[in-house]
Amino acid sequence: MRAFTYNLLLTIFWLAVTEVFTLGNFLVGFALSFLILLLARPLFDEASRRYFTLFWKLPRFALLMLWEIVLSSLRVAQAVFSPRMKIQPGIIAYPLEVKSDLEITLLANLITLTPGTLSLDVSHDRKVLYVHGMFVDDPQAVARSIHESLEKAVLEVTR
Numbered sequence: 001m002r003a004f005t006y007n008l009l010l011t012i013f014w015l016a017v018t019e020v021f022t023l024g025n026f027l028v029g030f031a032l033s034f035l036i037l038l039l040a041r042p043l044f045d046e047a048s049r050r051y052f053t054l055f056w057k058l059p060r061f062a063l064l065m066l067w068e069i070v071l072s073s074l075r076v077a078q079a080v081f082s083p084r085m086k087i088q089p090g091i092i093a094y095p096l097e098v099k100s101d102l103e104i105t106l107l108a109n110l111i112t113l114t115p116g117t118l119s120l121d122v123s124h125d126r127k128v129l130y131v132h133g134m135f136v137d138d139p140q141a142v143a144r145s146i147h148e149s150l151e152k153a154v155l156e157v158t159r
Contacts, residue, residue: 003044003051007033054157061157065110068149072115076134090136091120094129094143097151100158104129107154111146 007030014029015021034055037044041052079087098107108119108129116134123130133142 003037003048007037007051010036057157061153064149064153065113068110068114072117076115079134087134088137089132089134090139091130091132092136092139092142094131094146096122096127096129097147098154098158099126103154103158106158107151110150110154114150 010033011026011029014032015026018025018029038052041049079085096104096107098104104122104126108122111117111119111129111131118132120130120132122128131142131146136142
């Protein structure tokens with residue numbers, strides 16, 4: 001990522017010129033450097049231009065993850081505090097659309113971070129992820145939910 005390297009170099013230059021080495025000044029320098037590089041975006045190759053789109057996708061990805069964690073936490077809390085625990089644990093074989101090690105690891109970790117689910121294993125051919133769920137009434141619905149939220153978000157950020 002050449003654009004990211006340039007962004008860091010310009011930020012370091014900003015810190016040296018202002019002679020203020022604080023986190024706040026680093027963030028200001030990083031933001032100014034990003035804006036300068038954003039204006040120079042046509043000068044970069046396609047791989048470096050991806051940095052600018054990724055910069056906008058990461059906050060959205062983080063918000064989606066927080067939202068998923070909050071919803072899952074509420075569902076687990078509701079099940080735990082209800083007089084009759086209405087859970088149906090199960091293991092599903094989730095077919096993976098993600099391919100690279102980074103994408104598989106990120107998806108597996110996101111599934112594990114979400115309360116009520118746990119990534120267990122990846123098949124040897126790396127096409128299936130085994131997931132334990134606390135609420136597996138309908139395995140296809142669980143797989144669809146993972147695909148529509150978590151896997152789509154991972155693919156959007158990594159590709």
